Amino acid sequence: MMSELMHDTNLSNSQQSSTPLWLKVLLVTGLMSTIAGTLTGVMTYMNLGFSELFFSQWLSSFLFAATTAMPAGFVFMTLFTKLIKYLTPNLKAVMQNLIVGVLMAVTMEALLAFITTTNNLGLSNSAFFTTWFDAFIVALPIGLVIMLVVSNTVKPRIERILTS
Numbered sequence: 001m002m003s004e005l006m007h008d009t010n011l012s013n014s015q016q017s018s019t020p021l022w023l024k025v026l027l028v029t030g031l032m033s034t035i036a037g038t039l040t041g042v043m044t045y046m047n048l049g050f051s052e053l054f055f056s057q058w059l060s061s062f063l064f065a066a067t068t069a070m071p072a073g074f075v076f077m078t079l080f081t082k083l084i085k086y087l088t089p090n091l092k093a094v095m096q097n098l099i100v101g102v103l104m105a106v107t108m109e110a111l112l113a114f115i116t117t118t119n120n121l122g123l124s125n126s127a128f129f130t131t132w133f134d135a136f137i138v139a140l141p142i143g144l145v146i147m148l149v150v151s152n153t154v155k156p157r158i159e160r161i162l163t164s
Contacts, residue, residue: 019161023161024161027158027161028074028158029070031150031154031158032066032070032073033066033070035108035146035150036062036065036066036069036070036112037062038142038146039108039109039112039139039142039143039146040058040061040062040065040112040115040116041058041062042135042138042139042142043061043112043113043116043117043135043136043138043139044057044058044061044116044120046131046134046135046138046139047116047117047120047121047131047135048120057119057120060119061115061116061119061120064115064119065112065115065116068111068115069108069111069112069115072111073104073108076103076104076107076108077100077104080099080100080103080104080107081096081100084096084099084100084103093156094152097151097152097156098148098151098152100151101144101147101148101150101151101152102144102147102148104147104151105140105143105144105146105147105148106140106143108143108147109136109139109140109143110136112139112143113132113133113135113136113139114132116135117131117132117135
């Protein structure tokens with residue numbers, strides 16, 4: 001009887017300490033939305049400047065990014081993390097996270113710049129590549145700072161929450 005009571009107590013403690021799935025989804029979605037919203041805003045500004053079309057084009061780019069780039073970001077983050085851990089098993093976790101952060105910043109900036117420029121200009125525009133490149137280059141330092149901070153401070157905490 002005493003062992004059953006202890007088992008039930010341990011079970012209820014473990015159930016209480018785990019993070020609910022809806023909170024995990026909300027946390028990751030909120031973080032990704034903040035990052036994608038900031039970067040698509042910078043890129044929309046680089047594509048169009050600040051005009052009466054800015055907010056509608058930014059919102060359109062953000063929603064497009066939210067449905068395409070954000071899910072891809074989850075996949076890339078998982079792949080890059082596993083790849084870097086496999087290729088550099090003796091490297092400290094901080095250094096592995098820095099490498100993952102740089103890879104994520106470059107990859108996601110390129111993808112977000114493509115999405116935003118496609119949304120704002122269309123693929124058939126003759127200035128597409130130069131406009132994409134300008135948006136990519138201007139937003140890259142912002143993306144690098146965000147990804148490096150996220151990969152070294154937020155990512156380890158999120159991973160702990162997601163595994164709980």
